[in-house]
Amino acid sequence: MTARPARPPSLPVLAGAALLVLGACVPVQPVGASPEREDVTGVRADPGAVRAGGDLVVALSAEPDRLDPTTSSSLYTRYVMNAVCEKLYDVDADGELVPQLAAALPTTSADGLEVTIPVRQGVRFADGTPLDAAAVVTTLERNLTLETSSRKSELGPVSDVQALDPATVLVRYSRPFAPLTASLADRAGMVMSPTALAELGEDFGDRPTCVGPFKYVERVPQTSITVERDPNYYAADEVHLDSITYRIMTDANIRAANLRSGDVQVADSLSPQDVDALAQEDGIGLLQTGSFGYQGVTFNLGNTEGVGNPPGRIDTPLATDPRIREAFSLAVDRQALVNSVFNDWYEPACSFISPASTYATAAGEACPPHDPERARRLLTEAGVQLPYRIRVSASNTADTLRLSQALQASVLEAGFELEIEPVEYSTLLDQQSSGDFEAVQLGWSGRVDPHGNAASFLTTAAGNNYSGYSNPEVDALLQRAAQSTDPAVRAQLYGQVVTIVQRDNPIVYLYRVRSITGYVSSGEDAVAGVETYADGVVRLGRAAFVTEED
Structure with missing residues (x-):
């Protein structure tokens, strides 16, 4: 833990x-x-106990809105997108900003008007398109110009974005903007495949294509969203599950009941009405964080x-x-x-x-x-x-x-x-x-x-x-x-x-609220590698079914 x-x-x-x-x-x-x-933000998997493969079922407490990083506003969309759309930066368990698709933290000019972002190399989107600075620019420009964008104000007074070379993005500002790195640690920093954007345009959310441990498969409205392991992922050897199905269960009692029965292996946003009882039950683990x-x-x-x-x-x-x-x-x-x-x-x-x-x-x-x-x-x-x-x-x-x-x-x-x-x-x-x-x-x-x-x-x-x-x-x-x-x-x-x-x-x-996430901790469906941080997102990219020690 x-x-x-x-x-x-x-x-x-x-x-x-x-x-x-x-x-x-x-x-x-x-x-x-x-x-x-x-706070208990995660449960680590013993490498020797990890079982390769398996289909994880997650009880998701609300129907996400459209799976589009530029326009979405739902926390539950962030849960799903976290598995399929990595960001330039992320928040770690201690609330610190760390690079993800960026190669390092950005550097800022002395006057605060130019921010340089190094982009990780050797990375491919789920559709095989290479990740480069031009792809990042395409995403940022969409966030800044799409009429229905919810990200524009998050990025601040940007005057220009350009790719200096395949590995370097330059963001110019009309006035300094200190929160940029934090903004890029959420939906504003989710880099979308330029190939998919060119094909789908404003319908990108119907088939989101990004860089992530998993890739989008299908959505059954009001019922479920399924993602599967992406073989193109740059750290594919760290991804253990074959798929994740996010099953919509809006009733907290039903989520808790399905967790108890093992029909789901992870359940988000457990009700405070259920937590004290669940904490006493064998075979159920709880993550909790502010x-x-x-x-x-x-x-x-x-x-x-x-x-x-x-x-x-x-x-x-x-x-x-x-x-x-x-x-x-x-x-x-x-x-x-x-x-x-x-x-x-x-x-x-x-x-x-x-x-x-x-x-x-x-x-x-x-x-x-x-x-x-x-x-x-x-x-x-x-x-x-x-x-x-x-x-x-x-x-x-x-x-x-x-x-x-x-x-x-x-x-x-x-x-x-x-x-x-x-x-x-x-x-x-x-x-x-x-x-x-x-x-x-x-x-x-x-x-x-x-x-x-x-x-x-x-x-x-x-x-x-x-x-x-x-x-x-x-x-x-x-x-x-x-x-x-x-x-x-x-x-x-x-x-x-x-x-x-x-x-x-x-x-x-x-x-x-305290974010309270339940998971199966023992038996044949025991899981580990589940994490939830103070940004409110349940992370499953490194989750795995595990074999219990004798």
Whole structure:
């Protein structure tokens, strides 16, 4: 096992319940802070115990969106893409940035305007196309120019990208952009086959072709996605499985039951309701780690034309009066939600910065108090009729039903009445992008650099700015933070952003999840080599079935 001190949690995507106010509410009772938990990020395979081949079945907790690195927004898409689309850089178990398809970390000119990326040589895509600097340029240009791209703001103010030679990419900036390496450690850095892009264009996600330990085989909507070992992979000798089938199982109880029965060998995002019992069972191992992200409620302030477009105007008290959104933040008892709904496994969150981050400060970690009396006064000052009703779109899973019930109970005393609209996860992502919501209960699995957790969501017209939020002061602060290479300066600037965002509340941050992954640890289906890191992704590229020692 790989164990280390726990990072404060966070992760994927939660929400849910039934339309209108739910009657049987989860009790919300303040209790003590969540206990410290030790991270277990992986289980290594003894080389002598590895069995060659085999077909691994994974219980995946939601249907991924399109398998396109440029446009996708789902954590669960990242799970699948991690097996088939390697990146220029990656995050390791300690949260450090390391080269993957790049040959080394990038170098930056003294003025910060030119970044040079060395590209690994002798590598081929799954379709046999050689990986070179030109292929990287093709991917980056697509991320920057495709109309539906969610990656453009992640890459910063790029003025030009070019291949200096087959092994070297030069990225030029109009102003310095410090978070580039971190951005290239996720979807923005997944290099796509230029041959496949030329053939498929915007349909690339129907048949994604990249460099990875596995290659895409097929997708059965709402059922499964299958990948198989890629013989072209540069480290094919380190890949043990013949195939991986990601079987969609949205119900946490079903995932846990299938893990117990051995019908699946790995299950992601196990429910805190099941974890304590699973931990006591023979033959089941658990990985657990905090994450860089958050869960929260996003309010639609101006997303009238779809995400990434300039904000419009929504003439509702919720969208136009920040006192109502501040009241909602004050109405939520975050600690009680965590303890009551998630059995102390998660932790409260009040911003996009994890307390374990290099960029954490007192301002960045500041948390609005639970103050229903002040919340009610703010609603009265705003002149709205009480109870003030908000329609919250949320994922239709059991855990998120519990959360929604508890959230309803938490804000009731302050004068809010929540109508929860349960929506299938992939449909919820579409609604979030199109602006077809008043409020949406979702989250973000997080990135190692705060830029990846803030700029795309809070900068005017950015690729993940689902709220349609626009504040020139926040735009300027985030730009300054991205330009600085001094962690202390960046931390101070992000703290200022948090202060403003907690005044405007386009997003009310609620809690951070622990990523809990189960695997079969004994018997004929025992597996090892499974890893999950603080970026929220379950890694299976080096997983294997193993033979137990006598």
